[in-house]
Amino acid sequence: MPVWQVALVLNLTFAVGLGLGYAGWGRRAEALDREFDAARAQVERLERERAACRPGARAGEQQWEGRGVVRATYPQLLVITHEEIRGLLPARTTSFRAASPTLRESIRIGDPIRFSLQGTVADDAAVVAVEQW
Amino acid sequence: MKGLLLGVFWAHLSSCVLLVGTFFMLLLAGLPRAATARCWDRRLVRGSRLLVFVAMGSGIVWLLIRTAVFENRPQAALEPRAVSHAVLDTWPGMVWLARHGLLLLLAAFLAMRANVAERRNWIAARGEALALAALALALTSASSHAAAITPGTLWAVAVDVTHLVGTGLWVGGLVALALLLGAASREDGADARPYAVLAARRFSRAALMVMLLLMASGVLNAIAQVESVAALAGTTHGRLLLAKLGVLLPILVLAAVNRTRILPALSAPSVPVGRSAMRRLTAFVGLEAALALILIVLAAAMTLTTPARHAEPTWPLPFRLSLDVLVDVSAMRWRALLGSQLAVAGLVALIAACLVRRRRVPVLASGLALVAIGAGVGVFPLVVDAYPTTYKRPLPTYHAASIASGMTIYREHCAGCHGATGAGGPLADLRSPPTSRRHAGEIFWLISHGIPERGMPDFGSRLGEARRWDVINFIRVLGAAEGAKTLGSQVELNRAWLAAPDFTVAVGPLAPGALRDHRGRRMVLLVLYTLPESRARMAELARSYDVLSVIGVEIIAVPIHASSEAIRELGSSPPVLFPVVTDGNGDIVAAYGMFAAGPHAEILIDRQGYIRAIWRGDGGGMPRASVVQAQVEKLNEEKSPPPFPDDHVH
Structure with a gap:
């Protein structure tokens, strides 16, 4: 086989092998990443659903835990500056629905608290329990 | 360990560079027909086989040493598990693997005994070897200092690849050319002289382009890795770069002499005339190649040192140039303007002397004199005192906690002379613009060592480094607060200071x-x-x-x-x-x-x-x-x- 043909075959093998290998490996790594993220989100969601499991709970209801500082209280509403609530909200100040009007009786503005939220999505999540941090 | 690492890395880099240049020079010279030239071609291919083994051997030793450094245990270099961890689980290791895979492929290709008498086979063989060697060399950039630059990693790596491959083409080409000229300038090498002259001319043209590319990529690399004059003069990496430029200068002079004086002399058709010029060219090109290999030692050392932009500069001179003096003393502005104009006139005269032959010597002399006078008039007023810490980076950031700590220290140690507000008399007013414009590193030096002639004690032994920087942050706020008095309730557009x-x-x-x-x-x-x-x-x-x-x-x-x-x-x-x-x-x-x-x-x-x-x-x-x-x-x-x-x- 002449040298020019050897060089040509070598380069083609090299380029095609590199291209296919990279594309295959890259796609596979990307797909694995996506699968891993989805599985992790699913596990977290199931954990929240298990935590929210109680008699009379709605389908798909989850429970989240948060920590924050009370900024304002109303009979139906609690305004809390909170840390990130995993799977629900980033760190910010949010007004949450209070599941019971008695919740505000145990807390005052400025109190650092731990709180539990229940709901199916962020918009219908309500504070169901509060304790001092 | 560092010396060994440098030696091994130099051997590796040099052999890769020589491989690239060897095959580039062969392709540039073309298929040799004369016996001496064919002999040169075979010698280069035999030499390149040796170079591949040197590159791979030094590469393996380099990997073992890096593993020991990485694991912080000398015995780790001999542990297969540690070595495989360094190769497979780190980015530099992956790059090493890819590069040595290419070198192995090149070794196999060069070991192949094939008939390359036909032109296209010869070109394919040399071209393939050049491509594999250049790729192996270029991949070095993927784990170099350039790869650590963010943002703009891709651009930085591209510039570094240009610089590396350019070095390969130029330095390796020089060595191969010196060998060809050496062979052709011998008495029995007359048959290869036309071939050698053609090769030298082609290389001269190509080297000019490559050198321009090298300079451009070198400047861009320096901007990315060094960033400032202080880092250039005050860090090991920066000084190595200056040394590199110092070695490059005689190389450029030699190259200019070769191109303008010796190459034209090779045009003589008669064999004896061509031979004497060729011997001279061989010596000059050989010298150029030797200097270029020294350049690679410095480049290897630069690769193994912390990039200047990350290192702490230690200013080596007792002075620096500062334009601040122009703000404070109006007379200096006129002096600087006069000096700069004289220097510009001198430069114009120098350019004219280069372009016009008539009365060249007096024009040249007056140009030099004007530049010297201009520098004397305009530059000397800009000289201010400097200290080793002038460009030192403060430990704490400009943070309220550091300022508050500095305020406490200031009240305890400094307020006695400088006053509670910093307005402690003409020599001790810390709010004045000249003090505000001083580099923080200079104030650090003065606080650490004191100013005995003004009665200021040194605090280097009494206050820790962080506490001295806290005081400097506070002094900065003193000056800023004085300036902030002009800041009111109305925003001034486009004036953020x-x-x-x-x-x-x-x-x-x-x-x-x-x-x-x-x-x-x-x-x-x-x-x-x-x-x-x-x-x-x-x-x-x-x-x-x-x-x-x-x-x-x-x-x-x-x-x-x-x-x-x-x-x-x-x-x-x-x-x-x-x-x-x-x-x-x-x-x-x-x-x-x-x-x-x-x-x-x-x-x-x-x-x-x-x-x-x-x-x-x-x-x-x-x-x-x-x-x-x-x-x-x-x-x-x-x-x-x-x-x-x-x-x-x-």
């Missing part, structure tokens, strides 16, 4: 944030307040928070008197929903109180981190929220925001 010290925003036990978290995203209205005087104003701000938030402002409230009940004390009607700092208030009040003292003050900080407006007074004298809103809208209209201020003082 007063950097806001960073501070920690701690609300209860929540994870603390910082002022700098808002950079590039939101403006901040910092409110220093006192209750009960500020109660009405805080209520107004609480009501306006929604509107201000929508137009891009975050309010951060800091009670002047620290209280763990700060949020509760503000009451619930209207609810205060912006951050109220409950921890670390003292530091913020100490730092920002220098700009606006009083029971209540509001400071508007733009998105870039500059203070743009200050409202001073008590809570009652504050503007309506709509006035603040108007200033914010003015800032929102600013077309070209300034760059973010540096986190450290300078």
Whole structure:
């Protein structure tokens, strides 16, 4: 086989092998990443659903835990500056629905608290329990 | 260990460079027909086989040493598990694997005994070897200093690849050319002389282009890796670069002599004339190649040292040039202008002397004289004292906590001479513009070593380094606060100059944030307040928070008197929903109180981190929220925001 043909075959093998290998490996790594993220989100969601499991709970209801500082209280509403609530909200100040009007009786503005939220999505999540941090 | 690493890396880099240049030179010279030239071709191929083994051998030794360094255990170099971990689980290891795979392929290709008598086979064989060698060399950039530059990694790596491959083409080509010229200049090499002359001409043209590329990529590399004159003169990496330039200069002179004097002499058709010139060219090219190999030692050393932009510069000279003196002394401006004009006239004369032959010597002499006089007149006034720490980077950032700590130290150790406000007489006024313009590193040196002739003691033995930097941060605020007196309640468009010290925003036990978290995203209205005087104003701000938030402002409230009940004390009607700092208030009040003292003050900080407006007074004298809103809208209209201020003082 002449040298020019050897060089040509070598380069083609090299380029095609590199291209296919990279594309295959890259796609596979990307797909694995996506699968891993989805599985992790699913596990977290199931954990929240298990935590929210109680008699009379709605389908798909989850429970989240948060920590924050009370900024304002109303009979139906609690305004809390909170840390990130995993799977629900980033760190910010949010007004949450209070599941019971008695919740505000145990807390005052400025109190650092731990709180539990229940709901199916962020918009219908309500504070169901509060304790001092 | 470092010496061994340098030696091994030099051997590896040199062999890769020589491989690239060898095959480049062969392709440039073309298929040899004469016996001497064919002999040169075979010698180069035999030599390149040896070079591949040197490259791979030194590469393996280099990997073993790096593994020992990586694991911080000399015996790790001989542990297969540690070596495989270094190769397979690290990015430099992966790059090493790819490069040595290519070198192995090149070795197999070169070991192949094939008939290359036909032109296209010869070109394919040499071209393939060049491509594999160049790729193996270029991949070095993937784990070099350039690959660590962010953002713009791809550009930095591309520039580095250009520099590396260019070096390969040039240095390796020089060595191969020197061997060809050496063979052709021998008595029995007459048959190869036309071939050698043609090769030398082609290489001369190609080398000019490659050298221009090398210079351009070298400058870009230096800008990315060195960044400043201080880093160039004050770090090991920078000094190695200067040494590299020092070696490059004689190479360029030799190259110019070769191109302009010796190459034309090779044009003579007769064999004896060509031979003597060829011998001279062989010697010059050989010298050039030897110097280039020294250059590679320096390049290898640069690869193994911390890039200048990350290293701490130690200024080597007792002086530096500063334009600040022009601001302070108006007479100096005229002197500098006169000097610069004389120097420009001198440069024009020098250029004219190069272009025009008539009266060249007197024009050249007067040009040099004008440049010298211009430098004497214009440059000497710009010379100011400098110290080894002039460009030292401060340990703490420009942060309220550091400023507050500096304030305490200042009151204890410095206020006696400099006064509580820093206005301690003409020689000790720390608020004056000349003091503000001094480099922080210079003030650090003066604090550390004192100024005996002015009676200032040294604090190097009494205060730790961090505490000395705290004092410098405080001194910077003293100067800034003096300048900030002109800053009022109206934003001046496109005039951001007063950097806001960073501070920690701690609300209860929540994870603390910082002022700098808002950079590039939101403006901040910092409110220093006192209750009960500020109660009405805080209520107004609480009501306006929604509107201000929508137009891009975050309010951060800091009670002047620290209280763990700060949020509760503000009451619930209207609810205060912006951050109220409950921890670390003292530091913020100490730092920002220098700009606006009083029971209540509001400071508007733009998105870039500059203070743009200050409202001073008590809570009652504050503007309506709509006035603040108007200033914010003015800032929102600013077309070209300034760059973010540096986190450290300078």
